[in-house]
Amino acid sequence: MSTTTLPTRLSLRGITKRYPGTVANDGIDLAIAPGEIHALLGENGAGKSTLMKIIFGVVQPDAGSIVWEGQPLVMRDPAQARERGIGMVFQHFSLFETLSVAENIALALGAGAGTPKQLEPRIREVSQRYGMPLEPQRLVHSLSIGERQRVEIVRCLMQDIRLLILDEPTSVLTPQEADELFVVLRRLAAEGCSVLFISHKLNEVRALCQKATVLRAGKVSGTCVPSQCSDLDLARLMVGDAEGLEAKYRKAEGRAAFLQVEGLSWRNADPFGVSLKDLSLDVRAGEIVGIAGVAGNGQDELLALLSGERTLQGRDAERIRFLGEPVAHLRPDARRRQGLA
Template sequence: MSVSPESLRLQMRGISKRYPGCLANDRIDLNIQPGEIHALLGENGAGKSTLMKIIYGVTQPDSGEIVWRGKPVKMRDPAMARSLGIGMVFQHFSLFETLTVAENIALAMGRAAGTPKQLEGRIREVSQRYGMALEPERLVHSLSIGERQRVEIVRCLMQDIELLILDEPTSVLTPQEADELFATLRRLAAEGCSILFISHKLGEVRALCHGATVLRGGKVSGHCVPRDCSDLELARLMVGDAEGLESTYAKVQGGEHFLQVNDLSWENADPFGTSLRTISLEVRSGEIVGIAGVAGNGQDELLAMLSGEQLLHKRDAASIRFAGAPVANLRPDARRKLGLAFVPAERLGHGAVPDMSLSDNALLTAFQQGLVSNGLIKRDKVVAFAEEIIRRFAVKTPDAETPAGSLSGGNLQKFILGREIMQKPKLLVAAHPTWGVDVGAAAAIHRALIALRDAGAAILVISEDLDELFQICDRIGALSSGKLSALTDTPSTCQVEVGRWMAGEFGANPSPIDQAAANPAPLS
């Protein structure tokens, strides 16, 4: 059904944006109606982020036209976008943790809106109206991740919003919090607010969105009604070749224990960090164990303990063991000699140095793989090693000398994971292995993890993506406030139950109806 331009809330005509060596947006058209929840889909590097920034005034297009409520506009900056009624909640929140909810909202709205004290009543009114209750006096650092997202959304709603842009809004939420968010979005849409929804979770898109625009390689590859499509059909629109995207993996029983953590407790001196409380777990050779949890519940602290970035006293060395050997007081290089490989949560700056080439980044953790002799770097072997990672893991890059920071998120993640897997580890600890990557890259990463498992490695995956954990993990548990639930065989539980563990309800059990409804179906 055709829609007249005058009735559209937002219309983008022929938007193009070029960066050096890259045509990010190529004559893109996008239409959003009042009260519509519209999905913007595409693999990493498809041009979604650039298009969002153009709508919000962060970036200026090279050509094309933006039409807002029937009138052409030049979106000079975010302040202008906000004045027109456009709000955006970025994937990474922009809140000051040491300030209150009211102080954060007052900063965003400017002096004309009033003091934080004057805004408190309106914050309560707006947040309760949309089922996102907030206490204005609370300090942001005391809020859960889901509550912090509420602050960002309420901050937009208090500015008479007409278009709300959400970038991967459920990546840090429990299933219950995601359901609450969707209820809020449906209510906003019913009141006439338009919503542009960006997500790699195709099941969410199908359940929530009225329409979708799909980008591939900077161009519009198609439009669809998500609820009329399967996940696989959406994936094909996004990546073209959908081979392997519908994979399901058999669950297995591991062999001998390789990683053992026994009653690990640690007091975090950081007031914004999380202390660990009597954590015990084991990972066997030839299995994948998944740990779910909302960010900020001890994942970073546990990862630092396992990688060796945070050392314990020698008397506590036995609280972490690799193949029976105490390691909690060993540095990262010593743990790597015992078979550890590590994929950190942060790709740039932690997993890779942005300004360094891929070959130099390969050397950073793989120097023990015959790439250095008597203190001298074997340059030809380093380059060959990096090129083999690029080939085996289908990393899209001009060559091994390309700076890591120039790669898309999905391609850099494949390179980092490939670097670790090619060292043939006995234990791989991977944090958020597919966070923010497209469906094609995620499928490739999952296949690589399963292959490593089947080769006999012990693998621990820490992730906020329950669909991912249920797809690839043989056993699963959850972290909440520094405490770890018991590990359970994945087929014996469901997303509802794990969601309760993520909220700290370790004793809660789902009903058989909940379990049947909540277990994720494979792509079809």
């Protein structure tokens, strides 16, 4: 469906939300047309989730206005948002695991929608129609992660859905499940439903979304057509000038290490645990250092030694140094007093 000749479905004007010590949203403008898949991008803490909660009525803005299908609207709560045809699938699912699919959907739709038994045929019909088959009588705890997300989406589709908000929907999905989700979203958009899609996966955004709004530090840093941008273009909007960041990193490289781990070995007494062997790393001023690896390969053990949950004595205390001083023998409170938390 063409979005160029249709009026704006949702328009946010100057949305601002303040919390003690921070401005989560600072004068944000955003417009979404019917049938448009619109991405909302930004680093963690950029203000994306706060903005979505404002649209869905979970949070009230301190300033700014919401215009829904041409009419000013004060979104008081999620029930009002659902009445307007707005559905949201949160990153962390809000399902009761001991209840069935039909019972969960009935709870969300309210008594007026019918009993779980009455909803079962409609659940089957809607889920089959959009290629997300569900068995209404199955208990949620027996479903896979992908199937649980289907329940959340079908719950939204059981309404007269006009805007579907998805917060990091592919973060828990396999690539095959993500592809299946994109088929559903494209079909919804073709039927005129607007989709607001939050993701950190830029390749998905470029493949799926027709437009993107990028937030940085609570403000709109730019808008673009993702298919016409490279990942680097989108990353610059999200985090700022790439050359400037690279210069800061080069500057940090020349600084003394705040934290030094040298030749760290530690034998885990747990026969099912992981021991560390000759591990070394430096963390310099201004650096963010990642510890990567499949879970269960020593990350927990390393963090326990760095935090002071586990200590080392004698010459091994020299293996971990903070600001040049050995700290591996210190408990967590002593390390915190030195500035290591």
